[in-house]
Amino acid sequence: MKDEMGTQNIIPIVKNYFYEANTNKILRGSYESIIENEFNNKHEVTLMSSFVDVKLKKLTITVTNACNLNCSYCYAGGGSYNKAVKTMTKKLAKEVVNWMLMTFKLGIENVQFFGGEPLLALNIIGFICEEIERRCSENNNLIKPQYYSIVTNGTLLTNKAQEILNKYKINLTISLDGPQDSHDAFRVYKKSNKGSYNDILTLLKKNELNREYNIAFQVTVTDDLVPIMTPINICEFFSLLESFNPSLIHINHVTQIRSENEEKVSIAEWERFNRDLYDYIYKLGIKKMYKDVIGTLSKISKPISAVCDNYCSAGINEFCVDEVGGIYPCFMFQEFPEYQISHILEYESQEMDKSIKNFQTIKKSDNSKCLSCWLRNQCSSCIAEGLLVNKEVGNNSNLMCENKKNKMLEVLKHELVGELE
DSSP states (O other): OGGGOOHHHHHHHHTTEEEETTTTEEEESOHHHHHHHHHHHOOOOOSOSSTTSSOEEEEEEEOBOOOSBOOTTOTTTTTTTTSOOOBOOHHHHHHHHHHHHHHOTTOEEEEEEESSOGGGGHHHHHHHHHHHHHHHHHOTTSOOOSEEEEEEOSTTOOHHHHHHHHHTTOEEEEEOOSSHHHHHHHOBBTTTOOBOHHHHHHHHHHHGGGOOSOEEEEEEEOTTTGGGOOHHHHHHHHHHHHTTOOSEEEEEEOOOSSOGGGOSSOHHHHHHHHHHHHHHHHHTTOGGGBHHHHHHHHHHHSOGGGOOSBSOOBTTTEEEEOTTSEEESSGGGTTOGGGOOEETTSOOHHHHHHHHHHHHTOBGGGOHHHHTOTTTTTOOOOHHHHHHHHSSTTOOOHHHHHHHHHHHHHHHHHHTTTTOO
16 A cells, blocks of 8 residues: 555645554544644743753763864864864863763763764863763762763774773764765765775774674765665665664755755655655664654654644753853854853853743744644754754755655655555
């Protein structure tokens, strides 16, 4: 029955079904009325009203804005966020640890190390983890982060890096963008312009046996990659990723920084890619490995009371500290000085509360494009994407919106099989 369901045909069906997590089935219900009633209630975000209210979801620490790659689609100006290239000092890193432990007294779920390329500042990462562990062991009132994570290009997974990742159980996410030809077309070394694919795979295979941390992959799909990702390429590439037994694979659909009328690839081509990808995922029964599927199902399985009118948690329950101590809503805002909330050496709690209140006002219910969208309540998206593409926070590109809807439809098309027969 699945093959008879085109994307357009599934839309009215989706609106009459609701995913119920505890039975893992799509059940008959008034999906559209649930959306309408809930959206009209205009729930305020309940994540935080003040930074002291709950555990922080994520604190990103940009340990350096230097990078050894020059990725063609990089929104961050080669990793530097168009700022002077600097690496966090140990003196500042110690201040960052003190600030985070004393500010977020109920703890932090995830401390994420970011760049640039964070492994260029491996000594700072090790120092921060060690300092956190030391402070928390000496003072029982301080709460250690639930876990550490790092996003890396994978070219610097040395023995020393492996040692630190293992010691602190730092969850590793590696960027790998398609088969070798496509990856090497986008992700090249700054100095040599040589592709990085083979180096990454060599290091991954070398480290696999001694790995004591979780590994995940992030595949950045741009409108340059879509046309060359055939069903055969998809099968071969994702089978390779799965051979490393990752905890998660995240397909990151990225709108490259160009105006709406400059898109290289049509929405129809993106829909073809999504269809081929999800056909592959469901055919092999590996949906639990893919963040896109898990995230989509979790969005529509949330209880009505948990539906949020905000796009994401940036500036509300997620913050970033850059390499010189500036505090931002998230790492995507580091290029924009007007969005700097404060500095850890000049910090006052009122500044964080002000940020939370300001970002709570960026709502889907105030966006005319969202108001007419059937996915509005189940949708979450990066508010900084609108700033990068359309120069306005929350005003996301049409391509991003269409991709969100298309992914939801592809997932539900497969989940509905059997329920409609």
